[in-house]
Amino acid sequence: MELPEVETTPILLLRFTSKSSKQLIDLVAERFQDEGLIVDRVNEKNGESSSVILTLTTTQEHLEEQAELGHYMFLNVQSNVTECFEVKKRHRFCDRSKPHCDKYGLFQASDWLALTTRLFNGVTVLRSGQTENKLSNLLKDEYHANYLLSDFDEIGLEKISHSERWADHGERSDYLRHVLEIYGLVDTITPLHLPAMRREITLQTTLAPWYSINPPVENIKAYYGWEIGLYFAWMGFLTRWLFFPGVLGLFIYILRIYRNDTIDTDEYTPFYGLVCFFWAVLFLRFWEREEHRLSYHWGTFPLTAYERQKYFAKRIDFRGFVRVSPVTGELETYFPSFRRRPRYLVSAAVTLVMLAVAFSIMILSLNLQGYIRPQSNPSRWHDKNKHPFHFPSFAILAEEGQIFDSKSEWRVYIPTVLHVACIFTLNNIYRLVAEKLTNYENHETERSHEHSLILKRFLFEAFDCYVALFYLAFYERDVVRLRSELATVFQIDTLRRFLLECVVPVILLWLKLGRVWLPSNKNTVEEFRPSVEEIVREADMGAYEQFDDMMEICIQLGYVTLFASAYPLASLVSILANWVEVRSDAFKLAFCQRPMANRSSGLGVWKGLFASVIWTSALTNCLIAGFTSDQLVYYLPTFYIGEATGYREMGHDKGWVLVFVMFGLERLLLVSGLLVYNAIPEVAEDILECIERRQFIQSKAAEETKREERRRSSIKKAK
DSSP states (O other): OOOOOGGGSOOEEEEEOTTOOHHHHHHHHHHHHHTTEEEEEEEEEETTEEEEEEEEEEOHHHHHHHHHHTTOEEEETTTTEEEEOOGGGGGGGOOTTSTTBOTTSSOBHHHHHHHHHHHHHTOBSSOTTOSOOHHHHHHHHHHOOOOOHHHHHHHOGGGSOTGGGEETTOTTTTBHHHHHHHTTSEEEEEEOOOHHHHHHHHHHHHTSOTTOOOOOHHHHHHHHOHHHHHHHHHHHHHHHHTHHHHHHHHHHHHHHHHTTOOTTTOTTHHHHHHHHHHHHHHHHHHHHHHHHHHHHHTTOTTOOHHHHHHHSOBOTTOOEEEEEOTTTSSEEEEOOHHHHHHHHHHHHHHHHHHHHHHHHHHHHHHHHTTOOOGGGOTTTSBTTBOOTTOOHHHHGGGSTTSTTOTTSSSGGGHHHHHHHHHHHHHHHHHHHHHHHHHHHHTOSBHHHHHHHHHHHHHHHHHHHHHHHHHHHHHTSOOHHHHHHHHHHHHHHHHHHHHIIIIIHHHHHHHHHHSSOOOOOOOOSHHHHSOOHHHHHHHHHSOBOOHHHHHHHHHHHHHHHHTTTTTOTTHHHHHHHHHHHHHHHHHHHHHTSBOOOOOOOSSOTHHHHHHHHHHHHHHHHHHHIIIIISSTTTTTOGGGEEEOTTSOEEEOTTTHHHHHHHHHHHHHHHHHHHHHHHHHSOSSOHHHHHHHHHHHHHHHHHHHHHHHHHHHHHHHHHHO
């Protein structure tokens, strides 16, 4: 599918609030046009009130200029390596084989969005060299926008007291977008969907053959951008890799049923846990190789941590003290780290309180499910050593004949469903709390703010999902109940995701539009331009949030790896869950506001979280095999003591040896895993060769330039 002319395709949307006067909107539109943006106006009527929407696009010339200024990397079709784009050498980068690109073979829809956004974000209230204009005067007189950094420059920073240097509106308050958002003059700034491309990609993903597990990653990246493309690439890669532990886990399960063993006594299950650990280590390393391959072909491989930090805009809500930058010599807003550290302590204290609430609800749920039974282990729990988490008034409800009868075929699931509902509710509550805490920490950039928010929410939601499993595994040391809880929670959560992400959106769409969205066979320029009704509708759409999707997959990976010795079938369930997830996410993206196309070379902080789960699985699987279950009794029978109740404990005289063996095995697994991990290069050899070839070409070009300069210099001297 070839893109139409960019000049005829609206890319960004701004909706002004009722505070914005017609004069302001006209001046803003004029200022955007001065910087190369093409502006169109749409009037939205909502009953008696109305608002104005501006749609923005730009020209091909300005796109190419922004690509050169932003050091965008594209494939040089002559040398077959990625290089920084240069306008004067544009013919070298024209590649018509790229999916969904313009007629020149240069830019895809995601490039349009990223470059137009870069141009839009760079528009300032004042032109370079101006001290005032009609727009700045209107903002100051009518909207009291008196916190521009240019004001400090006029007054003189040395004349302002330290307390007066506190800027309420962030470093980039000279930029028009930030001023409009800071003072509530716009309420929505979002990319616009291209109906034809959205329709095609959604159909390719959601209506793919039932056996397809590979989403159209290149097409998704071409439209939604690098971050979304990497997410779908990760989902396809993970699903393919899950087949090995899935088939092996099914074989272990069938073998256990055939031999009439339980998960507690099956001597082959510990080996499955070991295999899963090495599988996960290999999966992590090969994903890094795939990630680097994609980022190289997509032109984001050379982004260092510093470059990625600088590519993302400063936060509008960032506040600090105005100072002269020691790097650029210009005015900037600065917030010292010693002022942020106490705020981290406040965030930690509030999070601990929320974790305590989640732990209390978990204990209540386990009592209602009948999982906390001191009488099942009388040698450990007796009158002199009572169970600290057993509450008889709740546990009795799980007895036979009671409302939560643990032996009933259906009533046994009621407490688990309630627990899943409580987890979902607590996660939503902490989401709001975490956002407020992260805002309070006052991070400078959007990226650092996002990382802090992800870490908080991951810590809480992972604790909320795993705490009951860790409690049953390592406190109660009951692998049968661990497996039952894990299987029930995993399956109910998978069903919840299917209902909330597939069924409910379709029903809501039917109720809202009277039909389910259907494809069109048209492929005209008009199909790339949203109608007025679609523009107004997109302004009211909800924003897409990638955190929930990434968090679900991270928790799922924990179920597969952390508790492999307790539930070998988790990998098979994950394949089915991912099959649904990929299709539901593509459908969800089509009916949310189109996300910003942020350049990205990887999964970022999420990859570190995935790695932490994988490396922790070495410890958890060793503990489950050695302490939680009787799986090692077959191999080390003299280290255990059996009781009349059937419960087995470590032998008192040899218990320390078993502890030494288990933790020694865990250390051996970690060392072996690190050796395997580091034996495989992080970057594939063919990608390294491409990078070396690019460096060779650049060095040759630099030598040629110097040679030409010396030749001209010698000619000039001769004259």
